[in-house]
Every structure is written in structure tokens, then in C-alpha cells.
């Protein structure tokens with residue numbers, strides 16, 4: 464097992480006028496190459512801040528202490544790290560064709576000319592299982608459903624062949640059937656491309672169905688990490704148990720009895 468990134472004592476605070484909000488507090492976490500790691504936790508626990516810190520995309524108002532060590536070299540956001548967010552409309556430009564947006568990453572980071580990049584875009588649209596990729600190249604985002612737009616956003620995120628794909632609540636706005644389809648797509652893409660997946664979600668059931676390991680965040684701290692099986696069967700933290708209790712289908716009755 465090789466290390467993709469070693470996060471050491473990472474703290475991030477945001478200045479808000481005279482106040483400072485701690486978004487991450489002394490986080491230590493090793494991300495293994497090729498693993499599917501889920502980050503779960505309540506709203507405001509620091510999940511997105513962790514993703515932005517990894518991608519080197521924290522805003523100027525953020526104060527970061529601690530280190531992120533990349534044994535294979537510091538990645539370039541957009542090329543080595545692809546990101547997919549909750550709202551695909553936010554990452555897709557309404558006035559650019561689907562082909563232009565997916566090809567853009569290949570032009571910017573792989574040095575392809577537009578003709579070659581459009582061919583790659585067509586292949587990527589097929590990889591994310593969108594129908595009729597050739598005509599889709601000329602379509603605009605508003606002509607697609609939410610689930611289809613999220614597939615386009617995933618195609619754009621992997622256009623430059625990233626080593627790490629970060630999906631930040633990427634399925635939260637979708638209905639459960641489309642959500643399951645996108646999760647299945649992410650699973651097969653990361654396996655085929657040998658990517659590492661950081662899957663950020665509120666949903667512990669979704670996390671355990673997809674991830675090898677789950678890291679639980681609460682109030683800026685990493686409170687628990689383990690294999691998906693360990694976290695769902697033997698949570699050490701009361702907070703994790705309470706997240707599980709909200710998904711009783713994942714736990715055995717004695718566990719709920721003990722922890723409640």
C-alpha cells in the first residue's frame with residue numbers, strides 16, 4: 464500500500480473580521496493510493512475545507528498550519544486532482560457546449576489541440592455512460608437532466624487523467640436511483656483509471672456502500688477512521704454510533720441497544 468498524501472497536524476482557520484473560525488483542528492490522515500475514502504460528518508465539520516486544502520485551493524482568507532506531504536510530488540489542481548461538486552450547474556458554464564467544457568481540461572493540461580481534445584471529450588462522455596456522445600458534444604448544459612449534468616461534470620473532472628478524484632456531496636442533490644447510478648459510475652471509473660477517490664457525504668450508508676475506509680469529522684476534528692466494515696459494525700465514538708442509528712438498516716439490533 465503506497466501513500467498518496469499524508470496530512471500532518473493540519474489546522475485551517477478562516478478570518479471573519481476580528482473573529483477566526485477553526486475549520487480544521489490538528490487533523491492527521493493518510494490517504495492511500497487507489498483507495499476509496501469517504502469523509503463524513505455534520506454540516507460545518509470541515510469536510511469541504513479538507514478537500515480544498517488537499518487541492519491547494521483554499522481562499523486567501525484561510526490560515527493553514529501543518530503539512531500535506533505528497534510522496535510522489537505535489538499535484539496540480541485540475542490536472543492531478545479532479546473535483547466534482549454538489550451542483551453541476553456551478554461547475555458547468557451555461558454558454559459553452561458540453562464538448563468545449565469537457566475538452567478544455569485536455570487542452571489546458573494534456574497539450575492536445577482542440578480537434579484531438581474533442582475526440583477525447585467524446586470518449587469521456589461515453590465513459591461516463593451518456594447516450595449519443597457525438598451529438599452531446601454540441602449540446603448545452605440546460606438540455607440535460609441533473610444526473611446527466613453530473614456525468615458531464617465527472618467527465619470534465621477526469622479529462623486530464625487525475626490521480627485523485629474528489630467528489631464533494633456530488634450525489635446529494637440527486638434522487639436515490641440517480642444517486643445509486645452515479646455512485647456505481649464513480650466506483651467503476653476509479654477502478655478502471657486507478658484513481659484514488661475522496662468521497663465527501665453526509666450519508667454514512669452511502670459512504671459504507673462505496674468506500675474502503677470512512678473518516679468521521681466533527682467540529683473540525685477527525686474523530687474516528689477505519690474500514691467501512693469496522694466503522695459501521697464497531698463504531699468507537701458515540702457520534703459515529705448516532706450517525707449509524709439514523710440508518711438502522713446498517714446496524715444490528717444489539718449494537719443499537721448498547722449504544723442508545
Ligand SMILES: Nc1ncnc2c1ncn2[C@@H]1O[C@H](COP(=O)(O)OP(=O)(O)OP(=O)(O)O)[C@@H](O)[C@H]1O
Pocket residue numbers: 477478479484485486504505506507508509510511512513522524
Ligand atoms: N471561505 C470561508 N470563509 C469563512 N468561513 C468558512 C469558509 N469556508 C468554510 N468556513 C467555515 O469553516 C467551517 C467548516 O466549513 P466546511 O465548508 O469545511 O464544512 P463542511 O463539513 O463541508 O459542511 P457542509 O456539510 O455544510 O458542506 C464552517 O464553520 C464554515 O462556516
Ligand SMILES: [Mg+2]
Pocket residue numbers: 510511512631
Ligand atoms: Mg461542504
